[in-house]
Amino acid sequence: MGAGLMIDRNRGLWPGVLLADFRLLQAFLARMPGLAGLAVMMAGLLFGWWLYVPVHELLHVAGCLMAGGEVSRLELAPLYGGDVLEAWLPFVVSGSDYAGQLTGFDTGGSDWVYQSCVLLPYAITIFPGFWLWQRLIGDPGPVTHRHMLLRMAAEADSYNYS
Numbered sequence: 001m002g003a004g005l006m007i008d009r010n011r012g013l014w015p016g017v018l019l020a021d022f023r024l025l026q027a028f029l030a031r032m033p034g035l036a037g038l039a040v041m042m043a044g045l046l047f048g049w050w051l052y053v054p055v056h057e058l059l060h061v062a063g064c065l066m067a068g069g070e071v072s073r074l075e076l077a078p079l080y081g082g083d084v085l086e087a088w089l090p091f092v093v094s095g096s097d098y099a100g101q102l103t104g105f106d107t108g109g110s111d112w113v114y115q116s117c118v119l120l121p122y123a124i125t126i127f128p129g130f131w132l133w134q135r136l137i138g139d140p141g142p143v144t145h146r147h148m149l150l151r152m153a154a155e156a157d158s159y160n161y162s
Contacts, residue, residue, distance in 0.1 A: 025041075028041065029041070050079075050080060053076075053077075053080040053099045053100050054076060054080050054081045054085065054100065055121075055124075056100070056121045057074055057076060057100035057101070057102060057121075058074075058085075059120045059121035059123075059124065060074075060102045060117055060118070060120065060121055061074055061091070061102060061105075061117075062120055063116040063117045063118070063119065063120030063121070064102075064105050064107070064113060064116065064117035066116060066120075067110070067112055067113040067116035067117065068108070068110065068112075068113055069105055069106055069107045069108060069110070069113040069114075069116075069117060070105065070106040070108075071091050071102070071104065071105045071106075072091055072104035072105065072106070073091055073093055073102075073103050073104025073105075074089075074091050074092050074093065074100070074101075074102050074103070074104070075093050075095065075096035075098070075100065075101045075102075075103055076092055076093070076094060076096060076099075076100045077094075077095065077096050077098070077099050077100065078094050078095065079099070080099055080100060082094030082095060082096070082100075091104070102117070105117060
């Protein structure tokens with residue numbers, strides 16, 4: 001694990017993970033103090049969620065199809081690109097009581113297809129998600145992934161937010 005992730009074996013993994021996340025947040029806010037940093041962080045959180053929802057739902061579809069299942073209907077709210085994706089993908093229907101929901105799929109009775117459909121979106125948590133997170137909390141080097149991923153935050157002090 002990266003040197004930035006300190007795990008106290010007496011307390012377990014999650015306190016170390018939460019502490020690493022907190023330290024990463026502190027480092028970001030130190031580069032961009034005040035309300036400007038908080039605003040950029042919140043905008044990034046909202047943008048990330050807006051992007052995550054359709055990608056997550058499409059990965060359910062991909063998991064089903066790759067394992068041999070069939071997909072007939074994915075409901076996606078217009079806020080999350082339902083209108084746009086409906087024009088491109090025949091199984092997407094814009095409008096849902098939820099952000100997104102795969103309502104029409106057939107596993108053919110296969111547990112493998114069902115599990116692939118359910119679990120594929122969470123695979124991105126492992127790669128690239130965990131890998132990117134490890135790069136962010138690792139020790140800084142001259143030119144590291146951390147610097148590339150946080151470039152916007154690192155350059156933010158050159159902007160006048162007042």
